[in-house]
Amino acid sequence: MPFGQATFPVEVPEHQLASFEAAWEWLAQPGGAWTAAEKVAMADILRCAEARPLWDRRPATIDHLRHVADETEPVSELVADTVERVAVEAGTITRDWAAAVIEALGDAAFAELVAVCATVTPIDRACDLLGRRIEPLPEPVAGEPTGERADETIDIGAYLPAAAGFPGANVARSLSVAPTANMTRLRVVRALYSGDRFGDLRWDDGALSRPQVELIAARTSALNECFY
Amino acid sequence: MLLRASSAALGEHADTSAAVGNTVDPNVDHGAVLAAYATAAHHGAADAPSEAAAAVRSAVGVAGWVEAAMTVAAFNGLVRTADASGIPLDEGVVSATAGDRARLGLDEFGGSANSDLSVAPGADPHPARFG
Numbered sequence: 001m002p003f004g005q006a007t008f009p010v011e012v013p014e015h016q017l018a019s020f021e022a023a024w025e026w027l028a029q030p031g032g033a034w035t036a037a038e039k040v041a042m043a044d045i046l047r048c049a050e051a052r053p054l055w056d057r058r059p060a061t062i063d064h065l066r067h068v069a070d071e072t073e074p075v076s077e078l079v080a081d082t083v084e085r086v087a088v089e090a091g092t093i094t095r096d097w098a099a100a101v102i103e104a105l106g107d108a109a110f111a112e113l114v115a116v117c118a119t120v121t122p123i124d125r126a127c128d129l130l131g132r133r134i135e136p137l138p139e140p141v142a143g144e145p146t147g148e149r150a151d152e153t154i155d156i157g158a159y160l161p162a163a164a165g166f167p168g169a170n171v172a173r174s175l176s177v178a179p180t181a182n183m184t185r186l187r188v189v190r191a192l193y194s195g196d197r198f199g200d201l202r203w204d205d206g207a208l209s210r211p212q213v214e215l216i217a218a219r220t221s222a223l224n225e226c227f228y
Numbered sequence: 229m230l231l232r233a234s235s236a237a238l239g240e241h242a243d244t245s246a247a248v249g250n251t252v253d254p255n256v257d258h259g260a261v262l263a264a265y266a267t268a269a270h271h272g273a274a275d276a277p278s279e280a281a282a283a284v285r286s287a288v289g290v291a292g293w294v295e296a297a298m299t300v301a302a303f304n305g306l307v308r309t310a311d312a313s314g315i316p317l318d319e320g321v322v323s324a325t326a327g328d329r330a331r332l333g334l335d336e337f338g339g340s341a342n343s344d345l346s347v348a349p350g351a352d353p354h355p356a357r358f359g
Contacts, residue, residue, distance in 0.1 A: 159314035227339030
């Protein structure tokens with residue numbers, strides 16, 4: 001139990017810790033498009049990523065980034081570059097760039113890559129902000145990717161298609177082409193934010209009121225220049 | 229939108245310009261302390277937000293601080309999902325947020341390119357539609 005209550009300096013709700021545990025178990029297992037070793041390597045790149053000036057970036061177009069198997073690196077140049085972009089400059093990602101990467105990787109693979117970033121980032125931030133050490137990444141389990149991809153998809157106007165019939169807002173179904181990855185990162189986000197109360201404008205069962213939570217959410221989103 | 233709507237549900241009127249740091253008093257209980265914490269958490273390294281965190285604990289208690297930290301964490305995941313997947317604003321949100329977006333400068337953010345913003349302003353859709 002890497003995220004046991006005793007590892008935190010303050011009491012953390014059990015359902016939040018359970019979501020972290022589930023995320024780490026998912027990260028350690030082969031995914032739909034990536035092996036566990038590749039997913040863990042992505043998480044490691046994510047943690048090491050730092051914003052860099054434009055002149056210091058690696059080749060600016062994906063035509064210069066190799067996406068080939070290389071025994072010396074756990075993931076290709078293209079995958080490493082994509083993880084770095086999602087980590088530190090996601091707001092600069094354009095439709096053309098995403099389309100080129102999705103063409104190279106596949107839509108479910110791109111969605112799973114984003115899900116790794118969108119799952120590990122909040123868990124790391126939570127630990128960091130509460131004064132807990134960042135949890136070491138799990139040991140990857142051997143095995144091949146499962147090939148999981150949503151059976152039927154629809155165009156929602158995003159870079160990625162969404163699973164047909166997936167309920168909720170666009171942000172909930174944004175990565176649903178990779179079903180398990182999407183549900184894993186959604187579980188973490190819902191545990192940390194709204195739980196089952198999203199549709200309720202009044203929250204009376206927590207330490208903060210809904211306007212207090214939404215103020216923090218709005219300020220954080222604006223600082224990240226998140227339009228959505 | 230949810231800041232304004234949830235505040236209105238309590239009979240209050242939150243100042244949404246607090247989202248972009250344009251107000252001293254967001255008109256939310258302990259709002260200035262919470263907004264300062266979100267700012268410190270964004271800019272700081274591991275121990276940088278400690279002063280802001282202490283202010284939050286003093287204002288809303290340890291459990292409130294944990295909720296504040298978890299909210300910051302959650303939205304650092306959501307921004308990466310939204311921007312990397314290029315999702316547009318949901319139906320009804322474009323019109324409901326037109327005024328706030330223009331006033332706060334949010335349409336300047338890169339992700340705005342993914343939504344058709346040429347929709348007339350309208351009323352807030354209920355958040356239950358997005359859960």
